[in-house]
Every structure is written in C-alpha cells, then in structure tokens.
Amino acid sequence: MAVEAANIKLDIMSRFKDVNIAVVGDYYLDEFIHGYADKFSPEAPVARVVIDEKRHNPGCAGNTACNITALGGKAYAVGIIGQDSNGQILKMLLKEAGVNTDALLEEPSRLTGTYSRLLVAGKHSIKQQVVRFDVENKEAVPAELQKRLLKKLDALMPRIQAIIVADYDEAQGTCLVTKSLLKSIAAIAKKHSKLLVGYSRENIADFKGFSLLIPNDHEAGAATRIKVTSNKSAERAAAKLMKMTHADKVIITRAEQGMTLLEKNRAAHIPSFAREVVEVSGAGDTATSAITLALSLGSTLSDSAILGSLAAAVSIAKQGTATASPQEIRGFAGKLFREPAQPENGGNDKSKIRTPDELSAIVADLKKSGRRVVFANGCFDPLHVGHINLLLKAKEIGGVLIVAINSDYSVKVNKGYNRPFLNQEKRAELLSALEAVDYVTIFPELTPIKLLSRLKPDILVKGDNYTPDEVVGKEIVEKNGGKIAILPVLKSIPSEAALESVATIYRRHEAGPDEQ
Structure with a gap:
C-alpha cells in the first residue's frame, strides 16, 4: 500500500x-x-x-x-x-x-x-x-x-x-x-x-x-x-x-x-x-x-x-x-523533486481547481447549507477509464464531489523517480473537465490525511481493490462522523506498462518535433 x-x-x-x-x-x-x-x-x-x-x-x-x-x-x-x-x-x-x-x-x-x-x-x-x-x-x-x-x-x-x-x-x-x-x-x-x-x-x-x-x-x-x-x-x-x-x-x-x-x-x-x-x-x-x-x-x-x-x-x-x-x-x-506548486486560479471564483485553503472555506459554507461532501483521492497518473468510471459512481452517491490529487513530488516519492507521467497541472485540468467533478485540489503530502482532517468529508470513496481497513484516512473520516464507500471498479483497465507507453507518446506530442 x-x-x-x-x-x-x-x-x-x-x-x-x-x-x-x-x-x-x-x-x-x-x-x-x-x-x-x-x-x-x-x-x-x-x-x-x-x-x-x-x-x-x-x-x-x-x-x-x-x-x-x-x-x-x-x-x-x-x-x-x-x-x-x-x-x-x-x-x-x-x-x-x-x-x-x-x-x-x-x-x-x-x-x-x-x-x-x-x-x-x-x-x-x-x-x-x-x-x-x-x-x-x-x-x-x-x-x-x-x-x-x-x-x-x-x-x-x-x-x-x-x-x-x-x-x-x-x-x-x-x-x-x-x-x-x-x-x-x-x-x-x-x-x-x-x-x-x-x-x-x-x-x-x-x-x-x-x-x-x-x-x-x-x-x-x-x-x-x-x-x-x-x-x-x-x-x-x-x-x-x-x-x-x-x-x-x-x-x-x-x-x-x-x-x-x-x-x-x-x-x-x-x-x-x-x-x-x-x-x-x-x-x-x-x-x-x-x-x-x-x-x-x-x-x-x-x-x-x-x-x-x-x-x-x-x-x-x-x-x-x-x-x-x-x-x-x-x-x-x-x-x-520539483517543488510542489498549486495551479493559478486567476481570481476566477468559478474555477474548479482550488487550493486546500480555498477549498476549506468552500466546504465550510457547503456544510452550513446542509450539502453532502464526497471525497476521492489518488495520483490519476494518467487519468484513465477506470478512474472516470469510479468518479461517475461517486457522483451518483449525491453531493459535492471533491477530487484531491497527489502533487508531482508526492507521486514521485510514492511511485518512483520516473513518475509522474503527466504533471500535476495537466492532471488537475483533465479532472476538472469531467462534469461529475465539482472541485479539484492538489496536496503536497504523500497521503491526504492532512487534507481529510481539514475538510472532514461526509463520504470518502475508494475502489473495491481496497478493503475498508486499507483505506488511508479511514479513522479520521469516521472520527468526524463520515463514512467509507467502497465502489466497484472496472476490471482489465490498462496496466502500468501500457499506461507508461501512452504517457510517453503524450509527452512526445507535447514536446513537439523540435524537442523530440
């Protein structure tokens, strides 16, 4: 784990x-x-x-x-x-x-x-x-x-x-x-x-x-x-x-x-x-x-x-x-390690991509109005059909869906120095383009424990490749009155090797012919 x-x-x-x-x-x-x-x-x-x-x-x-x-x-x-x-x-x-x-x-x-x-x-x-x-x-x-x-x-x-x-x-x-x-x-x-x-x-x-x-x-x-x-x-x-x-x-x-x-x-x-x-x-x-x-x-x-x-x-x-x-x-x-950085919001209040500080204030207002907060986290490196399917199911639970992604630094430490395939800004942009996702944030720590302690979501979502006891942050969520939701995930999603091949092609495309 x-x-x-x-x-x-x-x-x-x-x-x-x-x-x-x-x-x-x-x-x-x-x-x-x-x-x-x-x-x-x-x-x-x-x-x-x-x-x-x-x-x-x-x-x-x-x-x-x-x-x-x-x-x-x-x-x-x-x-x-x-x-x-x-x-x-x-x-x-x-x-x-x-x-x-x-x-x-x-x-x-x-x-x-x-x-x-x-x-x-x-x-x-x-x-x-x-x-x-x-x-x-x-x-x-x-x-x-x-x-x-x-x-x-x-x-x-x-x-x-x-x-x-x-x-x-x-x-x-x-x-x-x-x-x-x-x-x-x-x-x-x-x-x-x-x-x-x-x-x-x-x-x-x-x-x-x-x-x-x-x-x-x-x-x-x-x-x-x-x-x-x-x-x-x-x-x-x-x-x-x-x-x-x-x-x-x-x-x-x-x-x-x-x-x-x-x-x-x-x-x-x-x-x-x-x-x-x-x-x-x-x-x-x-x-x-x-x-x-x-x-x-x-x-x-x-x-x-x-x-x-x-x-x-x-x-x-x-x-x-x-x-x-x-x-x-x-x-x-x-x-x-490149220093973790939060994406710029440009002062646009409607932007889905928010810093943890901004999101903390947003969640406080949501809870005052009685809204349910659903939380999902992961590296999403790169985003694939299995992730999207899980997020769609998370949205079906009902409530405001927040997706927290590991920073480039965090991915590198957890996955290896040749990761991430896509930088944190690209991963945040892709997730924010999904209609099911209401907010996206980037956390620099290796796990979302600090963020979960701040936001206190009502539901923490994970795929069924985890058992409830394996979910990082379970104790914090339940201590604050929240629940863990284990949702089915698509089987036969791309392997790490396949994902790396796709990401390599993507990086070459982004670099352009002069930089390859």
Missing part, C-alpha cells in the same frame, strides 16, 4: 546537531591500493603492479559513525581495535571525522580488522579491483574485554539518544558482536529507554528486542528462509523477522527496489532515488545513520526511511566508502 507519512521535511537535518549516537560494533579499516600493471614480474609469471596511491577510510561500524558526523550528528565509537599501525590510522581518521573515540578500546592481543582492495589499471584498460586482502582475528573477543566495553557503553547513556549495533562478522565468531553481548546491550537500552537499532551481515536473527532492525534483502532472506524478490515477499520476510526477534520495527533495504517498512503489522514501500551508481559499498551504513538520526528526533518511520533513501542515493554516486552531508542531500533532492 502507499506510504502513509507527511511530506518529508528536510529541515529536520538542521536538528541533527542535537543527536548523540553510540555506534557499537566491528571497527575496520578500509584500504584502497591503486596501481598499474606495465609488464610481467621477473620472479614469477605474474603481472608487476606499480603502486601509485593508497587511500584509507573507516570501514564497517567506523563508516556508520562517520556518516553520523557527516550528517551533523555526534557519534561515539564503541568497539575494539588492535595496538597496531592500522589501528592508529583508523583512530586518527575517526577523530578527523569528528567521532569521539574515548570508548574505542585498544587491545594488544587483537588485530585491527582491515579490508585491503587492490585496484589495477593496464596500459589500455580501465582500473578495476583484482583482489581483496583481509586482516582478521583468529580468536573470539574474551568475555572480560566485552565487560569492559559494556561498562564504557553504560557510561555513555546520560549523553546519548540512540545506540546502533553494527555486526560485520564474516570470520565465524571472531568479531565483537555475540548473542551474550547483544543481550547485554538490549538490557542497557531498555534500562535507559534508548532507541536501539541493529544490522548484521549474517546474524540478524540474534538481535532480540531491538527498536528497529535494518537488514538488506539477502540478509533478511537468509534469516527467515524467505527469498525476497517482490514487495509481498519482502513484507512476509519482515513480518517473520519481527516475530522471531520481537523487534518493534523492521526495514528491509532492497537496492534498486527501495525499502520495505513494517511497523505494527502495517507495511509500506519506499522507492530507491538513486540516479547514478558508482560504488554501493557503505550505502546501508549511510541509510542507517540518516534513519536513526531522524527517528531520534521523533520522525515517523516512513519519513525517516525516505531521508535514508535520499542519503544512500547521494553516497553511492561517489567512489569508495562514502558519506552524505545535509547540503548534498538538499541539493540532490532539489534536482530530483
């Missing part, structure tokens, strides 16, 4: 500076070794690679911590690194990014986990990764060391709003996060009433009692044994994972398919906003950081996920393990 949330407000990012988050997990160093192969080695039948550059970034939990600071929040690193050269590089990079490292323990018996990637170019070929070298520990973290770490975490509770647990165990139990550690962290979060967010490459089913779990589709599928290939299968996997772990909320990230959200048995889907993909590594860290920051400030799950999706779209357009800043997200969103 469609996302139920208010129009996303990027202004929330200006308040990220007030949020402090502890990031518990595996702190790795990402190393990128760049070179070129010019000839074979004289020692063996292998290529000789000349190293011309080395780059380092904090990886795994370190990347999550850096994403928090890049977004304007304050991050506290809680983990274990070795007393080695890679550990010193990692700690220096974290400090340079503004991450507090007071709870990052340096242990002589441990190695600093490191992913070293060798990227090689030939004389006539582009640079590509040819091998990855990993530095990892051979033994599990001693219980005494975990206790020291938990004591550090507990001491941070008075100053933080949330905890993120980042588990990157690929070494079969030799990394930091264990079942016993997770249980202790959950107890600390519960004791201090802190938001607790977790993600894991292989062990997400062990994260019991968390506020929010954010696995990707592969991780969720492995944990639940449900192959995530569609919205429905993603919803089933999220529901099963929620039942297995007793999590309050679940978000499954699905790459180009966006995200699936589940909260209180209500599912929603957020599209991917990615326009250019250069490097996907670390995109989940970026999304998790933005989502946790927004949730810490009271944002809804869907609004937080939209912000996370926008942040991830910014980060994957960069090379290497990257972050996203509020300025970059605003710039990206500004290009992606």
Whole structure:
C-alpha cells in the first residue's frame, strides 16, 4: 500500500546537531591500493603492479559513525581495535571525522580488522579491483574485554539518544558482536529507554528486542528462509523477522527496489532515488545513520526511511566508502523533486481547481447549507477509464464531489523517480473537465490525511481493490462522523506498462518535433 507519512521535511537535518549516537560494533579499516600493471614480474609469471596511491577510510561500524558526523550528528565509537599501525590510522581518521573515540578500546592481543582492495589499471584498460586482502582475528573477543566495553557503553547513556549495533562478522565468531553481548546491550537500552537499532551481515536473527532492525534483502532472506524478490515477499520476510526477534520495527533495504517498512503489522514501500551508481559499498551504513538520526528526533518511520533513501542515493554516486552531508542531500533532492506548486486560479471564483485553503472555506459554507461532501483521492497518473468510471459512481452517491490529487513530488516519492507521467497541472485540468467533478485540489503530502482532517468529508470513496481497513484516512473520516464507500471498479483497465507507453507518446506530442 502507499506510504502513509507527511511530506518529508528536510529541515529536520538542521536538528541533527542535537543527536548523540553510540555506534557499537566491528571497527575496520578500509584500504584502497591503486596501481598499474606495465609488464610481467621477473620472479614469477605474474603481472608487476606499480603502486601509485593508497587511500584509507573507516570501514564497517567506523563508516556508520562517520556518516553520523557527516550528517551533523555526534557519534561515539564503541568497539575494539588492535595496538597496531592500522589501528592508529583508523583512530586518527575517526577523530578527523569528528567521532569521539574515548570508548574505542585498544587491545594488544587483537588485530585491527582491515579490508585491503587492490585496484589495477593496464596500459589500455580501465582500473578495476583484482583482489581483496583481509586482516582478521583468529580468536573470539574474551568475555572480560566485552565487560569492559559494556561498562564504557553504560557510561555513555546520560549523553546519548540512540545506540546502533553494527555486526560485520564474516570470520565465524571472531568479531565483537555475540548473542551474550547483544543481550547485554538490549538490557542497557531498555534500562535507559534508548532507541536501539541493529544490522548484521549474517546474524540478524540474534538481535532480540531491538527498536528497529535494518537488514538488506539477502540478509533478511537468509534469516527467515524467505527469498525476497517482490514487495509481498519482502513484507512476509519482515513480518517473520519481527516475530522471531520481537523487534518493534523492521526495514528491509532492497537496492534498486527501495525499502520495505513494517511497523505494527502495517507495511509500506519506499522507492530507491538513486540516479547514478558508482560504488554501493557503505550505502546501508549511510541509510542507517540518516534513519536513526531522524527517528531520534521523533520522525515517523516512513519519513525517516525516505531521508535514508535520499542519503544512500547521494553516497553511492561517489567512489569508495562514502558519506552524505545535509547540503548534498538538499541539493540532490532539489534536482530530483520539483517543488510542489498549486495551479493559478486567476481570481476566477468559478474555477474548479482550488487550493486546500480555498477549498476549506468552500466546504465550510457547503456544510452550513446542509450539502453532502464526497471525497476521492489518488495520483490519476494518467487519468484513465477506470478512474472516470469510479468518479461517475461517486457522483451518483449525491453531493459535492471533491477530487484531491497527489502533487508531482508526492507521486514521485510514492511511485518512483520516473513518475509522474503527466504533471500535476495537466492532471488537475483533465479532472476538472469531467462534469461529475465539482472541485479539484492538489496536496503536497504523500497521503491526504492532512487534507481529510481539514475538510472532514461526509463520504470518502475508494475502489473495491481496497478493503475498508486499507483505506488511508479511514479513522479520521469516521472520527468526524463520515463514512467509507467502497465502489466497484472496472476490471482489465490498462496496466502500468501500457499506461507508461501512452504517457510517453503524450509527452512526445507535447514536446513537439523540435524537442523530440
């Protein structure tokens, strides 16, 4: 079903500076070794690679911590690194990014986990990764060391709003996060009433009692044994994972398919906003950081996920393990979404197309005179025979028929960045041309909830492809004495693919021969 949330407000990012988050997990160093192969080695039948550059970034939990600071929040690193050269590089990079490292323990018996990637170019070929070298520990973290770490975490509770647990165990139990550690962290979060967010490459089913779990589709599928290939299968996997772990909320990230959200048995889907993909590594860290920051400030799950999706779209357009800043997200969103605008009425009181403010006054007068107000809403992108048939039936109920349409921004968020097929002005004009329709308005939010609260219609109309409980705004309408009317819809109406083809032809016609 469609996302139920208010129009996303990027202004929330200006308040990220007030949020402090502890990031518990595996702190790795990402190393990128760049070179070129010019000839074979004289020692063996292998290529000789000349190293011309080395780059380092904090990886795994370190990347999550850096994403928090890049977004304007304050991050506290809680983990274990070795007393080695890679550990010193990692700690220096974290400090340079503004991450507090007071709870990052340096242990002589441990190695600093490191992913070293060798990227090689030939004389006539582009640079590509040819091998990855990993530095990892051979033994599990001693219980005494975990206790020291938990004591550090507990001491941070008075100053933080949330905890993120980042588990990157690929070494079969030799990394930091264990079942016993997770249980202790959950107890600390519960004791201090802190938001607790977790993600894991292989062990997400062990994260019991968390506020929010954010696995990707592969991780969720492995944990639940449900192959995530569609919205429905993603919803089933999220529901099963929620039942297995007793999590309050679940978000499954699905790459180009966006995200699936589940909260209180209500599912929603957020599209991917990615326009250019250069490097996907670390995109989940970026999304998790933005989502946790927004949730810490009271944002809804869907609004937080939209912000996370926008942040991830910014980060994957960069090379290497990257972050996203509020300025970059605003710039990206500004290009992606055209600012919602209401059509001009030209002072004509007889115009059917009205702003929500104008319509609110009109409805108040209608109700004073005892008129019934019937309300229908949708994207109507593009308007087709199924829509028209439904509106004709709505008019037959009797009363003044108001049709509210999603703005271009709202359609884009709900349907994907390549929508709408027709802009909001065209959609409003087409609907206003129907004799059955008395008024048309455009709402910028993702759902009509705010508009329904203002207008308080007597009847809210939906097609029978919905059940009454699935109708967004049902509670608001009924609370104000209104009713839900489920009307039959025409079957075999054009599919999305067919509609897109028609809309493409329409757009070409509108552009004219010189612009095609």
